[in-house]
Amino acid sequence: MRKLKYLLWASSNYFSSSKCPICSSNKTKVIDTKYLVTKLLECSNCKILFRHPVDNPNFNKIFYQEEYIEKNCLVTNLPNDEALKKMIETDFVETDRNANRIYAIIKQLYKESELNNLQMIDYGSSWGYISYQLIQKGIQVESFEISKSRAKFGNSKLSLNIKTAEDELTGEKDIFFSSHVIEHHPNPSDMIENAKNLLKDNGFFYCYCPNGSEEYLKKDKKLFHLAWGQVHPFYPSKNYFSNQFKNNPYYIGSNLNPIGIKKMLNNEQYIGDLTGSELIIISKPNIHIKDS
Ligand SMILES: [Zn+2]
Numbered sequence: 322m323r324k325l326k327y328l329l330w331a332s333s334n335y336f337s338s339s340k341c342p343i344c345s346s347n348k349t350k351v352i353d354t355k356y357l358v359t360k361l362l363e364c365s366n367c368k369i370l371f372r373h374p375v376d377n378p379n380f381n382k383i384f385y386q387e388e389y390i391e392k393n394c395l396v397t398n399l400p401n402d403e404a405l406k407k408m409i410e411t412d413f414v415e416t417d418r419n420a421n422r423i424y425a426i427i428k429q430l431y432k433e434s435e436l437n438n439l440q441m442i443d444y445g446s447s448w449g450y451i452s453y454q455l456i457q458k459g460i461q462v463e464s465f466e467i468s469k470s471r472a473k474f475g476n477s478k479l480s481l482n483i484k485t486a487e488d489e490l491t492g493e494k495d496i497f498f499s500s501h502v503i504e505h506h507p508n509p510s511d512m513i514e515n516a517k518n519l520l521k522d523n524g525f526f527y528c529y530c531p532n533g534s535e536e537y538l539k540k541d542k543k544l545f546h547l548a549w550g551q552v553h554p555f556y557p558s559k560n561y562f563s564n565q566f567k568n569n570p571y572y573i574g575s576n577l578n579p580i581g582i583k584k585m586l587n588n589e590q591y592i593g594d595l596t597g598s599e600l601i602i603i604s605k606p607n608i609h610i611k612d613s
Pocket of ligand 1 (some may be wrong): 341343344345346364365366367368369559
């Protein structure tokens with residue numbers, strides 16, 4: 322039913338403007354098509370890949386309160402008390418929402434002695450399962466989630482303080498973290514700008530998202546095709562992030578390479594393997610290494 326609604330909406334908006342929803346450029350290139358009425362376009366200016374027709378700016382708020390329930394997916398379905406107890410006892414390992422791989426990278430960004438004084442934002446935290454685990458490891462985490470029901474769940478069941486208004490977030494953070502959020506955001510570049518403002522001068526923007534890079538498209542056209550559409554209006558790529566952070570140190574890759582992380586820490590720009598389904602981006606957006 323939801324899909325039918327989406328396709329009807331897409332058909333009736335087929336001739337709507339195909340301007341880039343981020344930078345308003347008219348110059349776009351078709352990368353892929355789906356169901357005849359939807360297209361994946363790449364903006365020639367800011368390099369974002371976006372779905373056409375584009376969402377109405379007010380759509381996001383309503384959609385993520387009411388409709389966004391990906392079946393069997395822990396991001397949106399709330400566990401019952403028994404399931405939650407088991408998750409906590411087993412460190413979330415059975416649910417694919419364990420924070421170890423996130424923390425493993427944080428440990429590469431800081432010295433052992435610095436790990437207990439870190440202040441971080443978990444942006445788009447859902448009900449806070451990542452925030453909760455990182456707090457157990459000694460990091461001070463401020464969480465933000467657009468869905469009031471998920472924030473309420475995390476606040477009552479995990480004793481968190483998840484905020485639902487972005488302007489309640491406070492600055493001077495070491496890390497601005499997000500996992501599979503930027504591709505849903507109404508404006509990914511605004512999200513990055515917001516991150517810069519909330520970070521210390523040497524703070525890190527640390528992000529996971531689906532990989533819209535051409536290297537992945539070439540490697541697996543079928544899977545590439547599946548990862549954009551109704552719930553993913555954007556498909557961020559190496560080209561988008563390397564343009565966003567063109568004057569800053571960055572690490573862009575679809576898996577972890579400690580050599581690349583070291584280069585980024587030395588204020589270099591590193592692009593690793595890009596053939597996986599996911600992108601990891603770590604940048605120091607307030608450190609300028611080139612003149613713009
Ligand atoms: Zn653009």
